[in-house]
Amino acid sequence: MKKIAIIILFLGICIISNAQIELKTPPPSPEAEWKQKLGFTDISLKYEKPLMRGRKIFGELVPFNQIWRTGAGESTRIRFSEDIFFGGQSVKKGVYSLFTIPNSNEWTVILNTDTTGHGAFSYDDKKDLFRIRVKPETTARTYESFSISIEDILPDYSANLYLNWENTQIKVPVKSNADAVVMNDINQKINIEKVEDAKFFNNAAQYYFANQKDLKQALIWSRRSEEMANDNFNYANLTIKILEEQKDYIAATKSAQKAIELGNKKNLKGAVANLQKKVEEWQKITGITAPASNTMLADNSENHNNHSHGGHEMSSMKENQSIFKPVLDAYYTIKNALVASDADASAKAAGVLVSAVKAIDMNKMEMKQHTEFMKVNSKIISDAQKIADAKDLKKQREVFQSLSESLYTLAKGAKISSEPIYQQYCPMKKAGWLSNESDIKNPYYGSSMLTCGSVKETIK
Template sequence: MKKMKKTILLSIILLQSIMIVAQDKVQIRLTAPSPAASFEQEVGSAKIKMTYSRPLVRGRKIFGELVPFDKLWRTGASDCTVITTSEDISFGSNILKAGSYSIFSIPSIKEWTIIVNTDTTLHGETGYDEKKDVMRFKVPVEKSLNFYESFTIELNDINSKGEAFIRILWENTMVKIPIKSKEDDTIVALIEHHIIKGKTQDVTLLFQAANYYYGTNRDFKQAMVWLLEAEKINPQNFYYPNLRQKIAAELKEYSTAIEAAKKALALAEKDKMKSDIVTLKKRIANWEILLKN
């Protein structure tokens, strides 16, 4: 019995020792003062990636104090901010070739100078070489609607033409860099070559061109002409008059919209396209009311 008690006592002492040792090794991990961040975003046919660090305000005055005016800034914290593009894009008012680049800036009260540099290995401004710049341009300073505790870079306001803005935000300050994919220019050039100059009779190209003009809010009347040409070649295709009724409605040409919608409706009923039948009947009824008024 004494031996058993002694064994239990030794076990308790050993367990307590292990717990003490374990407690001695406990460490409190501090959060990073400037957390790393990255994002990827498609803009048109381009894939844009950005990596950067996000310093915090922490009660400090940022621009004009922590970040001095009229001096080179890493545009973030820690390692340099890097942008990567999969294809040539319009960046600011310049063409940025496909590849990876560091982003520096010179903040001022009313405008910032944005600097794009080929050296992506830098930590902060140390080692920055102006000779490696590929472009510099200015953007105006705007006041952000919200207060940004964390330094933020975001890519927003993407439209169907492959245009967007990179926004740099911190504290109550915002600057915007316009960017654009080459996709829109490529498609417009194809339309110019094959349809406008080449006078193609390819119904697929005619429809695609009209649909692109509709989607990018271009010349609606020209799109209508292409659709009518496509309908002459293939009068049994539902999608040609269906797109034409949408464009006519945008032009507020309701008589034309009704004519095109009725043509699309007949084709939809023939192929038993239930949801399209319901939609077209509602549109025709609404437009007929508008014309009566």
């Protein structure tokens, strides 16, 4: 027994002597994860942050002109809870891996659909969603650790995605589609559901005012909310703010005097005092130094509006029409491609039309143009996308009929061109189209029935 005990002790000593003693240390590239809301979209990102540790980074540790995992460890993953614009490109909601190709003068930023890979070892460019190119900037500050962040959030729900390391910084613009969602909701409730609700009109007016959209339309909705709830001081106050922003101080004074009466009834001493101070300022600007009657204010306001806005509307008409030129040009290109029976050219032009409609700055529209545009913009984009995705002329021509109807509605209601637009009609197809020339060139039949049709209307 004593001999066995000695053997067991000897084996135990051997095992202990051969065992590895581990020292637990922090990871060399700490994990990082964040989430940022932009508009209605949650942007979240997970990555690992490598450190400089005295090394030269770009051009050495991270070689130029080679794919980089944009971090350390697993591939960097970015998630969008809703559709969004990334670097000017439309991105569907989902999870993507973020890769880059650094260079001294230009970086390539890549969103890739494969999120299962480790670093860049399994990177497959066939799974790229798209690539964009950005210019790197040199920073005065040295970033010891690599970082990715969302900064510069603006009221239009746009921001910049920053990548910083060493003395290099790149930024990628990102923008939520929140504005389009809100605008479509406004259009749906006002033009389709015909909602009659004071709070909704006030909310719509507030949105337009806060985002510096069509202030004429904002004023209409604000006054409508006042009419429906004439004892609501906040609704009246919004009207005053819009008029002040328009520099229509005579009308603002008139509205303020009514609001002051309402505020006194509700014992809103602070708000009333602020309005009284405003009225005094506006009276100095307009030269009306004593309280004026409602009739005089109304007359002066009308004359003031006629004087200050009439000439402006005439002078800005061409500018307002010019924002629709890329849309009309793309539509005419589709029409001409169908006349030539060129499906590829038609699809390409339809893609251009989708981009042109999405790129329109609605802030530059007149009120009537905005209203008409909101009625059809989604349908135009949908039909144009169907033509872009279609592979054959038959399908393209079927959708072109619907697209033409929407363009006609827009052209007729919004006066989108200073040049004549000819509505033409094919009795054989029982379908119409628009043209910038009066000569008939039939997009539904092409060369087989090129001149079949007639001009039904000229929109000027």
